[in-house]
Amino acid sequence: MSDIDKEQESTTPSKEAQLLAACYEGDHKKVKGLVKQGAEIFVTDGTGRTALHFAAASGDVETVRFVLESGVPWNSLDVGNYTAGDYAENDGHADAYNELVQAGIRAELVLRMLNADSVSNEKAANEDYLSQPVEYSGNKLVDAEKNGVMMSWEAPLMELHAQAICPSAGSTVLNVGFGMGIIDSALQKLNLKKHVIVEAHPDVYNHMREAGWHLKPSVHIIFGRWQDKLDEIQSHGPYDGIFFDTFGEFYKDLDDFHRAIFSTRDGEQVPILNKPNGIYSFFNGLGGDHKLFHDVYCHIARADLLKLGITTEYVQASSDIVMDEETWKGVKRPYWMIKSYNLPICKWQLN
Numbered sequence: 001m002s003d004i005d006k007e008q009e010s011t012t013p014s015k016e017a018q019l020l021a022a023c024y025e026g027d028h029k030k031v032k033g034l035v036k037q038g039a040e041i042f043v044t045d046g047t048g049r050t051a052l053h054f055a056a057a058s059g060d061v062e063t064v065r066f067v068l069e070s071g072v073p074w075n076s077l078d079v080g081n082y083t084a085g086d087y088a089e090n091d092g093h094a095d096a097y098n099e100l101v102q103a104g105i106r107a108e109l110v111l112r113m114l115n116a117d118s119v120s121n122e123k124a125a126n127e128d129y130l131s132q133p134v135e136y137s138g139n140k141l142v143d144a145e146k147n148g149v150m151m152s153w154e155a156p157l158m159e160l161h162a163q164a165i166c167p168s169a170g171s172t173v174l175n176v177g178f179g180m181g182i183i184d185s186a187l188q189k190l191n192l193k194k195h196v197i198v199e200a201h202p203d204v205y206n207h208m209r210e211a212g213w214h215l216k217p218s219v220h221i222i223f224g225r226w227q228d229k230l231d232e233i234q235s236h237g238p239y240d241g242i243f244f245d246t247f248g249e250f251y252k253d254l255d256d257f258h259r260a261i262f263s264t265r266d267g268e269q270v271p272i273l274n275k276p277n278g279i280y281s282f283f284n285g286l287g288g289d290h291k292l293f294h295d296v297y298c299h300i301a302r303a304d305l306l307k308l309g310i311t312t313e314y315v316q317a318s319s320d321i322v323m324d325e326e327t328w329k330g331v332k333r334p335y336w337m338i339k340s341y342n343l344p345i346c347k348w349q350l351n
């Protein structure tokens, strides 16, 4: 190789650098051409941005689609912890964002099918949490590893959830997961006929008793995992309103809970949620550390609920979330990083 050739080689950008640049320009023809010529699509730049981050920033749907179809994961994160969805949204590219959400839904559904027969250790994760101490400290409840189990910044959201599941006085309601009792305190202001609370953690249960919750006239406490207490839960129902907010559980547990409350059980005429007027809601922290993941899971949850005959409306609550640098002090990991909250209101689908 001559000196001139060598100099030219060092100044010509690599195929991969050209590929990222073409993604950023949203030039799908060029992107496809470069891949055909052997450019590696699984390339990242110095800050961990993938071809998908660049394509999303361009807003060109065809480039985004091509990069996804080439196998770049929809949920890639750069070193700043940003998804491709963040890049699309920052630049106002709604169609490109939606393409990413659709890819996420498809990928999650495929994953679910692949995992259908595998043995899960999810019960173990919840039991692990339940076997270790928790600590109430000021504005939060934390587990043994300082994960935030419940935090007071959620209080305005809990007020909204309480109102959503209890639109009129004299209702019978069920809350699964006491935590700091924020939603239960809000529910107590609503003149309930019966207020059933399910709580599985011994420390939380003791805290409830010390605070005299078992003495409140409308309250009935069920101590144990909801999974093990379905008959007792059913015996106090049917419920006009149900709220679900546990800890150390996964989407599969939420889905199992939905199957339990929306189906008739063992000869019962009515499901646990009163039919047809009952209202159900859950703490919607699904994928709460990234908006893209959250949006994918909101879609999946709504589709799964619809299969059970339940409609879901997500009501936006944004002004109610107040966070600053103090909010996450003393907890291991922020579990909510999204500006607006999608409060689910679930009802029986009318025929």
Ligand SMILES: C[S@@+](CC[C@H](N)C(=O)[O-])C[C@H]1O[C@@H](n2cnc3c(N)ncnc32)[C@H](O)[C@@H]1O
Pocket (backbone or CB within 6 Å): 126, 149, 150, 158, 176, 177, 178, 179, 180, 181, 182, 183, 184, 198, 199, 200, 201, 204, 224, 225, 226, 227, 245, 246, 247, 248, 249
């Ligand atoms: C996020 S906190 C609930 C916070 C509550 N919404 C409030 O307003 O303070 C979750 C609670 O669910 C309880 N929990 C976890 N797994 C459970 C299970 N399988 N059954 C019943 N309760 C459970 C935890 O011990 C914890 O008290």
